[in-house]
Amino acid sequence: MAAKPVKCEKTQWLGMPSAGTLLTAEMPRDAGALLSRWAGQVQTVYLDPPFNTGKVFETRLAAGEEDWKTGRGSVRGVAYDDRWPDRESYLSMMRGTLETCRELLSREGTLFLHADSRMIAPLRLMMDELFGESCFLNEIIWAYQSGGRSKAFFPRKHDTILFYAKSRQYYFNLKAVPVGTGAGRHNHMRRQVDEEGRAYRAITSGGKEYRYYDDDPVYPSDVWSDIPHLQQRDPERTGFETQKPAALLRRILACASREGDLVCDLFSGSGTTAAVALQTGRRFVCADRSPLSLTLAERRLDARPGGPPERGYAVEAPCRTEGASAEALITPAIASYSVFLKDFVSDEAAAAGLCGMDTVERWSCGFLRGDTYHCCQSSQRSRRQPQLAPMLEMPVYAGVPCVQLTDIWGNRRFFLPERSL
Numbered sequence: 146m147a148a149k150p151v152k153c154e155k156t157q158w159l160g161m162p163s164a165g166t167l168l169t170a171e172m173p174r175d176a177g178a179l180l181s182r183w184a185g186q187v188q189t190v191y192l193d194p195p196f197n198t199g200k201v202f203e204t205r206l207a208a209g210e211e212d213w214k215t216g217r218g219s220v221r222g223v224a225y226d227d228r229w230p231d232r233e234s235y236l237s238m239m240r241g242t243l244e245t246c247r248e249l250l251s252r253e254g255t256l257f258l259h260a261d262s263r264m265i266a267p268l269r270l271m272m273d274e275l276f277g278e279s280c281f282l283n284e285i286i287w288a289y290q291s292g293g294r295s296k297a298f299f300p301r302k303h304d305t306i307l308f309y310a311k312s313r314q315y316y317f318n319l320k321a322v323p324v325g326t327g328a329g330r331h332n333h334m335r336r337q338v339d340e341e342g343r344a345y346r347a348i349t350s351g352g353k354e355y356r357y358y359d360d361d362p363v364y365p366s367d368v369w370s371d372i373p374h375l376q377q378r379d380p381e382r383t384g385f386e387t388q389k390p391a392a393l394l395r396r397i398l399a400c401a402s403r404e405g406d407l408v409c410d411l412f413s414g415s416g417t418t419a420a421v422a423l424q425t426g427r428r429f430v431c432a433d434r435s436p437l438s439l440t441l442a443e444r445r446l447d448a449r450p451g452g453p454p455e456r457g458y459a460v461e462a463p464c465r466t467e468g469a470s471a472e473a474l475i476t477p478a479i480a481s482y483s484v485f486l487k488d489f490v491s492d493e494a495a496a497a498g499l500c501g502m503d504t505v506e507r508w509s510c511g512f513l514r515g516d517t518y519h520c521c522q523s524s525q526r527s528r529r530q531p532q533l534a535p536m537l538e539m540p541v542y543a544g545v546p547c548v549q550l551t552d553i554w555g556n557r558r559f560f561l562p563e564r565s566l
């Protein structure tokens with residue numbers, strides 16, 4: 146007999162304080178909802194918006210055990226559509242988003258806006274207007290080698306990240322992001338050793354000696370050429386076409402926020418900001434308009450297969466109650482329930498000619514309490530563990546036992562399992 150579909154739009158991990166929220170939000174349409182909860186609280190915003198490329202970006206979706214084993218990703222999905230009726234509509238979306246971010250930021254807060262050569266000029270002028278020229282801090286050049294090499298002009302091998310402060314009282318700690326030591330950096334100068342035995346190179350200018358110690362830490366300038374784009378076989382890759390490297394976000398969050406600070410990304414994509422925030426002890430609000438993006442982000446946060454993530458987090462996203470059915474059973478034991486996922490069929494799977502269970506990306510069991518699902522245990526496909534667990538366990542708590550299921554297209558569904566004796 147089929148489990149009963151139920152509606153639920155809020156999820157959190159049972160018994161774990163929440164490190165942050167992943168949510169579905171369309172900017173700037175949903176600005177009001179974000180501002181009503183987080184205005185003035187955000188320390189760092191990172192925005193990696195669409196670049197107005199005129200393209201539809203795809204992502205490869207792995208369906209079932211075989212795809213996960215081979216890393217094939219046999220189903221093509223749309224990551225996001227970056228086609229705009231005209232330049233004005235793109236810039237109007239960006240203006241609304243940047244205005245929202247300005248209000249989300251605390252007085253000490255800063256914003257990093259990632260763009261490329263297509264839209265950087267109008268975005269720079271827009272940022273000067275919205276944040277003030279005196280709050281401009283850097284135009285960071287992120288230089289890389291990957292991508293095509295045009296012969297019609299010089300190959301375009303950098304993105305630009307505009308760095309602005311909300312006010313002149315902003316927080317910034319360059320010392321949190323050393324990129325090595327001075328050893329080998331000033332080889333053209335003569336090497337000497339001081340009275341304490343420390344090696345240095347020196348130059349005298351205007352009668353003054355400048356010393357560069359080999360063991361002094363070195364910090365990045367505004368040209369970042371030491372962080373490569375993700376390679377084809379990089380284990381960090383999620384299949385999402387414009388995914389940014391975690392190393393880029395680690396540098397940004399480390400210098401512009403402290404542990405416990407709230408960081409925000411309103412074009413979250415595959416969830417790079419959320420994943421780095423979770424790993425580095427920041428709290429986060431990460432939003433995207435695409436349900437698929439939310440699914441990828443959730444996969445990255447649940448990096449420990451079978452068990453709960455290192456820190457809990459909340460998800461706020463629409464769910465579907467139609468177009469699918471599941472067979473799920475719950476068996477009471479002494480102090481726990483065993484929950485079995487037996488079958489899943491959906492209209493999407495049928496339309497793609499796939500077995501429904503192969504299209505299940507992740508399932509979990511937990512409780513419904515009020516309007517929130519409290520997740521106890523989840524099973525998520527991964528390269529290391531391509532099969533879904535057929536059974537999960539959860540303790541007996543007050544609340545209605547429930548099963549949550551996400552398919553490869555990002556559709557979220559909740560079902561009340563059948564009780565078996």
Ligand SMILES: C[S@@+](CC[C@H](N)C(=O)[O-])C[C@H]1O[C@@H](n2cnc3c(N)ncnc32)[C@H](O)[C@@H]1O
Nearest residue numbers: 171172193225388389412414415417433434435
């Ligand atoms: C360049 S990608 C972000 C990639 C991300 N930094 C990563 O590392 O995976 C841009 C994202 O913005 C989202 N997006 C586009 N327009 C949006 C809007 N108006 N509101 C919210 N999200 C939007 C897309 O769905 C896409 O996931």
